[in-house]
Amino acid sequence: SYVLTQPPSVSVAPGKTARITCGGNNIGSKSVHWYQQKPGQGPVLVIYRDSDRPSGIPERFSGSNSGDTATLTISRVEAGDEADFYCQMWDSSSARVVFGGGTKLTVL
Amino acid sequence: EVQLVESGGGLVKPGGSLRLSCAASGFIFSSFSMNWVRQAPGKGLEWVSSISASSSYIYHADSVQGRVTISRDNAKNSVFLQMNSLRAEDTAVYFCAREMSRIVGAQGFDYWGQGTLVTVSS
Numbered sequence: 542s543y544v545l546t547q548p549p550s551v552s553v554a555p556g557k558t559a560r561i562t563c564g565g566n567n568i569g570s571k572s573v574h575w576y577q578q579k580p581g582q583g584p585v586l587v588i589y590r591d592s593d594r595p596s597g598i599p600e601r602f603s604g605s606n607s608g609d610t611a612t613l614t615i616s617r618v619e620a621g622d623e624a625d626f627y628c629q630m631w632d633s634s635s636a637r638v639v640f641g642g643g644t645k646l647t648v649l
Numbered sequence: 650e651v652q653l654v655e656s657g658g659g660l661v662k663p664g665g666s667l668r669l670s671c672a673a674s675g676f677i678f679s680s681f682s683m684n685w686v687r688q689a690p691g692k693g694l695e696w697v698s699s700i701s702a703s704s705s706y707i708y709h710a711d712s713v714q715g716r717v718t719i720s721r722d723n724a725k726n727s728v729f730l731q732m733n734s735l736r737a738e739d740t741a742v743y744f745c746a747r748e749m750s751r752i753v754g755a756q757g758f759d760y761w762g763q764g765t766l767v768t769v770s771s
Contacts (some may be wrong), residue, residue, distance in 0.1 A: 574757030631754030
């Protein structure tokens, strides 16, 4: 089955740029979505189809996907961005939804 | 306003059954695929099941295959998850989520409920 690999944690200072990666075999050929989840809350979609942003999501959130790595980039990080982030895709080969293991973003 | 409200969680003994429900409002329910995703305490998100808008396509994770059934009632704007032969490892918060498409796997999950807790313990 397809596996998505994320770093367990990423730390960044306020105002800097955070990059969270999601690795998978030839993931650049697939459509990747990203979710933010704060403690005690349901996930929120922040990027879909690699780089599209839902309405209401700040322009500071962006995405890219190429080769074996998809990346969620958060510019000008704020304290309120601290959360767990998950990548997700549809594996058509196995007809399964796949989530990455999640990355905890800490704002220093 | 789009709302998804899960119900039906609770404490159940190993080997028991539960039926989760998700009531949807604020959108044309019959136009979207629906999904169940769970999260064990302190763990990450795990996909459970998906159903297309017309119920033509249904998919289940290997971890629950043969023990769960997803269904929907478009007239009642609801999606269900029947869970049987429950195990301790099924303990989790179960979220209902809308896919941005009629077709499973085409887009991301743009709306999520707050979840319902299922605890499997003797």
